[in-house]
Amino acid sequence: MRKKVVAGNWKMNKNLNEAIQLVSELKNELSNFEPNCEVIVCPPFTNLESVNTIIKDSKIHLGAQNMYFEDSGAFTGEISADMLLSVGVEYVIVGHSERRAIFKETDEVINLKLKQAFKKDLKPILCVGETLEQRESGEMKSVIKSQVTGALKEIPASDISKMILAYEPVWAIGTGKTATPEQAQEVHKFIRELISELYDETTAENLTIQYGGSVKPANAASLLSQPDIDGALVGGACLQAQSFVEIIKSA
Numbered sequence: 001m002r003k004k005v006v007a008g009n010w011k012m013n014k015n016l017n018e019a020i021q022l023v024s025e026l027k028n029e030l031s032n033f034e035p036n037c038e039v040i041v042c043p044p045f046t047n048l049e050s051v052n053t054i055i056k057d058s059k060i061h062l063g064a065q066n067m068y069f070e071d072s073g074a075f076t077g078e079i080s081a082d083m084l085l086s087v088g089v090e091y092v093i094v095g096h097s098e099r100r101a102i103f104k105e106t107d108e109v110i111n112l113k114l115k116q117a118f119k120k121d122l123k124p125i126l127c128v129g130e131t132l133e134q135r136e137s138g139e140m141k142s143v144i145k146s147q148v149t150g151a152l153k154e155i156p157a158s159d160i161s162k163m164i165l166a167y168e169p170v171w172a173i174g175t176g177k178t179a180t181p182e183q184a185q186e187v188h189k190f191i192r193e194l195i196s197e198l199y200d201e202t203t204a205e206n207l208t209i210q211y212g213g214s215v216k217p218a219n220a221a222s223l224l225s226q227p228d229i230d231g232a233l234v235g236g237a238c239l240q241a242q243s244f245v246e247i248i249k250s251a
């Protein structure tokens with residue numbers, strides 16, 4: 001059985017006080033029931049240490065939104081894997097579409113970041129997804145395939161078992177336009193088959209594949225009931241404890 005994972009990507013939201021308030025509320029809510037999934041929060045770098053102190057003895061796991069692929073040195077403005085580990089980070093989002101589009105991250109860079117994460121024992125959440133233009137011109141599968149194969153170049157099956165993959169169609173991120181459960185399921189199944197081709201069936205069957213893109217309390221249950229959708233990577237709806245908890249309950 002694959003584990004279901006619900007992660008909240010806070011993006012560039014919440015200052016320190018707001019972060020403490022949100023994660024305290026979340027911790028409090030989660031102490032009232034036993035979630036049927038793993039719960040991860042990915043706050044901005046500046047909040048990681050304080051958030052970690054609050055969630056230490058809770059069911060909540062800590063993730064970062066990005067990191068650099070070098071160990072240390074003259075890389076002004078970047079954050080290393082060791083820095084993340086030193087403040088209790090367990091997961092790291094790699095290759096988010098906003099990093100690809102706004103910060104021009106290539107599959108090559110994403111591949112280096114994944115290798116660095118595995119080397120340092122951080123668990124990556126690798127994001128892939130097509131734009132509306134690519135979907136409408138019939139390129140969706142070839143785009144997903146090249147993102148997955150590019151990111152996973154030279155990465156062994158033993159590492160795949162430590163990571164999470166997230167399918168996030170770019171046209172559904174922050175737009176309120178969710179992929180239908182059937183649309184998402186089709187791509188998740190395609191990704192799992194691709195992993196099976198690149199590695200083997202067991203590796204593919206065990207891989208948690210999250211869906212991300214306008215996941216809300218109202219649509220989470222139908223998305224998460226699809227056979228190949230193993231969780232959610234939530235943006236906007238994770239910024240309020242109540243709506244994030246409702247999505248966790250749907251899982």
Ligand code: 13P
Pocket residue numbers: 009096168172173174175176212213214215233234235236237
């Ligand atoms: P929204 O849930 O705001 O669409 O964001 C999804 C996302 O990008 C999560 O990484």
